Amino acid sequence: MPGRYQFSLPERPQRDGWFRLGSIDVTTTALLVILNVASMFWYAIDRISQLNLVFVGQLVREGDLWRIVTWPLYAEPTIFTAITLVFFWFVGHQIEDRVGRKRYTILIAAMVVVPAVLVTLLQLDPDKGVDGLNLLALALLVVYALDNPSATAWFGVPIWVFAAVYVGLMILQYIGNNMYEALVMGIAVIVMALGGARQYGMLDDLGFIPRVGSGGSGSASAPKRAKPSRSAKQKGGDVVAGPWAPPAPQHSAIEELELNQLLDKISAGGIDSLSRTEKARLNELSKKLRGR
Numbered sequence: 152m153p154g155r156y157q158f159s160l161p162e163r164p165q166r167d168g169w170f171r172l173g174s175i176d177v178t179t180t181a182l183l184v185i186l187n188v189a190s191m192f193w194y195a196i197d198r199i200s201q202l203n204l205v206f207v208g209q210l211v212r213e214g215d216l217w218r219i220v221t222w223p224l225y226a227e228p229t230i231f232t233a234i235t236l237v238f239f240w241f242v243g244h245q246i247e248d249r250v251g252r253k254r255y256t257i258l259i260a261a262m263v264v265v266p267a268v269l270v271t272l273l274q275l276d277p278d279k280g281v282d283g284l285n286l287l288a289l290a291l292l293v294v295y296a297l298d299n300p301s302a303t304a305w306f307g308v309p310i311w312v313f314a315a316v317y318v319g320l321m322i323l324q325y326i327g328n329n330m331y332e333a334l335v336m337g338i339a340v341i342v343m344a345l346g347g348a349r350q351y352g353m354l355d356d357l358g359f360i361p362r363v364g365s366g367g368s369g370s371a372s373a374p375k376r377a378k379p380s381r382s383a384k385q386k387g388g389d390v391v392a393g394p395w396a397p398p399a400p401q402h403s404a405i406e407e408l409e410l411n412q413l414l415d416k417i418s419a420g421g422i423d424s425l426s427r428t429e430k431a432r433l434n435e436l437s438k439k440l441r442g443r
Contacts, residue, residue: 180243266339290344
């Protein structure tokens with residue numbers, strides 16, 4: 152039969168991007184990946200001038216203030232850089248979809264600027280520079296792993312194990328190469344990522360990280376659900392349940408949990424904290440639970 156064995160790819164998820172570039176929703180994550188790809192071409196054209204993107208504390212103190220912002224955009228055209236971009240695309244979008252594009256952008260900006268300013272003020276011995284997007288990817292991996300402790304990757308190994316190994320290797324490498332400026336920078340980026348994600352409703356298990364404006368600790372309380380009315384009277388009298396009555400809406404425990412998570416997020420940051428995809432999912436679940 153014609154078309155019986157047709158193959159179709161799964162539909163590409165719609166994201167809450169700032170704008171569209173062809174069929175791509177350009178989110179903050181996507182924009183950083185695109186800029187890093189452009190940076191690799193810059194490397195091939197003029198490697199020397201591209202080094203102006205790299206963060207070096209001493210050069211910042213001498214007046215190269217732009218390096219505080221541009222260091223995640225330095226990318227060398229290597230297979231490791233390509234793997235990092237794919238990895239950052241996945242992990243970055245997981246968190247951006249969770250907290251919303253505006254909050255995610257603020258989080259990324261804090262992860263970039265605050266550690267760079269801190270390291271500049273500490274006046275550590277200069278080294279050959281700080282890793283670019285790879286450092287942000289590592290910090291986001293730590294956030295994702297701690298927010299999803301039961302998530303697994305290859306061979307069923309928990310993702311938090313990969314994150315721990317990754318962080319451990321970074322520390323050993325920086326210490327072995329006497330790159331203490333990069334070491335402090337890396338730790339500061341991870342700390343900023345954890346603190347910021349906690350403020351945006353993630354990392355509920357990390358109670359030792361305070362949440363500003365929520366009593367200092369704990370997660371935001373879920374909004375109160377409206378209780379169903381006990382009055383079921385109509386003009387013809389009481390409504391009597393029976394086989395002729397429409398069936399109660401069926402929903403799974405997973406859908407109920409998903410709805411509660413979306414409501415908790417609204418409680419913590421308002422309806423604008425939801426991405427476009429999350430708003431559509433909330434509307435879909437609400438209609439299903441009402442039996443429409």
